[in-house]
Amino acid sequence: MxxxxxxxxxxxxxxxxxxxxxxxxxxxxxxxxxxxxxxxxxxxxxxxxxxxxxxxxxxxxxxxxxxxxxxxxxxxxxxxxxxxxxPMVMYLNTHACLERLRKHADEGLNRGEDTRGPVTMIVGPGDVGKSTLCRILLNYAVRMGRRPIFVDLDVGQGSIAIPGTIGAILVERAASVGEGFSQEAPLVYNFGHLVPLANLTFYNILVSRMAATVQDKMVGNRKVAASGVIINTCGWVKDEGYKSLTHVAQAFEVDVIIVLDQERLYNELVRDIPFIKIVFLPKSGGVVERTPPMRISARDDRIREYYYGLHTKYHPHSFEVKMSHLTIYKIGAPALPDSCMPADMKVDDHMTKLVPVEPGVKLKHHMLAVSLATEPKDLLTSNVAGFICVLDVDDENKMVKVLSPQPKPLPKTILILTEIQFMDSN
Structure with missing residues (x-):
């Protein structure tokens, strides 16, 4: 009708x-x-x-x-x-299978065994409903009294923080109908680009770091260990994107991969990773394909929500900071031709190189990650406290005006320049 x-x-x-x-x-x-x-x-x-x-x-x-x-x-x-x-009956059956694995993990933990619940990864091309299926499976798990971890590796979406990040949260109650899951104390790593291909070496490093941190959390909390993990991934599933998915599966020691809507991807995974359970599910007929302008608008809305809230109104702060008080780095440098590279240097080294950034007008409208690292050597694998946006740059007086979720002063840590830009219209 x-x-x-x-x-x-x-x-x-x-x-x-x-x-x-x-x-x-x-x-x-x-x-x-x-x-x-x-x-x-x-x-x-x-x-x-x-x-x-x-x-x-x-x-x-x-x-x-x-x-x-x-x-x-x-x-x-x-x-x-x-x-x-x-497809809801199939989605419920999938939840029931995961719940059986969780009960098995519970029994093993009661016997003193070193076991855990299912680590589940949802893959498929863009706009097939991966995020929605994650939400459904997480909600069903919580309704069974579970406490699963949700990991979002889709840097184009950035549902846990902002676009250009990967994140994880412990899901302790069902998502709000209008606002989604509570995001208190998220674990966020800054990638700084909207697609993994922009720096695949760095992306894979962050994925491995996230996997290690999540596994540590499961070891330290029995209820979380039995509940398992649900992982959302990017819609990039061909060539290097496919290799990246296999890296995620390896890093997180995935038990189940759910493939949405693409039989080719399903068959490739069955062929290449026969020791992992691969499940094919159809997408919902209600999934809406997004145009590039719709994606750009959604990313802007996500950043605006980070500062101003969605329905509960936040009150961010804007203030000026002396350029001399800012320590900014960029991760990754343009690769040199093979003929110009030192004999002991690999191409990958350029992708993880730390490049100091002098504050100037080129920073305007860029998002800067506030790293929890206090030393440059820790920048690659440290999570972030949050993000500031450069509203304006006064070169003459050597001042930078920023938008921040917290009042001044900025914490005395290192800032990371990202490719993510935002024009504040509020």
Whole structure:
């Protein structure tokens, strides 16, 4: 059933195993969703009866019911329809298989064995619903009393911090319907580019570092160890991207790889990694392909949310810093031709070289990572405290104006220049 045109208030009666899909149109539009009867969920998060849930501009939602329900939408939506064919039963079966592995891990830990829950990696090309499947599986795990770790390696998205980063969070409660998972105390590593190919050597170093840190966390916490890990990956699945996926699988010692929507990738992984369980799942019919302008807009929105909040309003600080107080490095330098390289130097060495950066107008609008490293030698593998954005540069007075989530002064650490740019319009 497709609903044509705009609407202000509409009720929908869903039969069992059906899904209401809708998008919020307009820059300042909001849409309220209310469960009137029955039971329903949004990407694995259960809806409370008679409670309004607000969706903001750009939201793309799918409300699923196992047993049937009645819903009310208030506000203007587009692309609103009820889907009677969904992959949710297959997604639930996948969760059930992972839960069996978690129970097996629990039993092993009770016997004093050195075991752990499933480390699961979700792969596939862009815009097939990898992030959504991660959210569903994490929510189902939490609803079973588990405490899984979510790892996001998609630097183009940066859902845990900002684009250009990889991150991990411990998921202790189901995602908020409107805002996603709570992101208290995330572990974030700065990559500084939007695609792994920009510096694949450095990307793989960060992946290995993240894997080691996550494994340490599992060793130190029995409940987390039994709950396992869910890993989201980039949509780059060919050539070097494929090699990068195999590196992720090796670094995290992955037990299960879920391939969304691409049979070729599934067959290649089955051929090359026969000792890992590979599962093929279809994408949801509700997945929306994003155009390049939509991706750029989503990245800007993610950075804006980092400083100003999404629905809960934050109040960032802007202040000036003396150039002489800034220590800035860039990671990676242009590679020299083989004929110009010293005999003992490899090409990879250039990709991890630390290059000092003099503060100047070229920094304007760039994001700078505030590293927790106090020595340059630790920059490559140290996580970051947060990010500042360069709003303006006064070369004459040697001052830099920055946007920061915290008030001045800046911590006395090293800053890393990234390729990520943001123009603050607030």
């Amino acid at each position: 497709t609903i044509q045109g705009k609407m202000t208030e509409k009720e929908f009666k869903l039969e069992p195993d059906c899904e209401l899909r809708f998008e919020v149109e307009g820059k300042k539009e909001t849409v309220d969703l209310k469960l009137l009867s029955g039971k329903a969920e949004v990407f694995g998060t259960e809806l409370a009866p008679d409670k309004p849930y607000t969706f903001f501009s750009g939201a793309k939602a799918a409300v699923y019911t196992w047993h049937g329900c009645t819903l009310k939408l208030t506000g203007n939506t587009e692309g609103t329809y009820i889907a009677k064919e969904t």
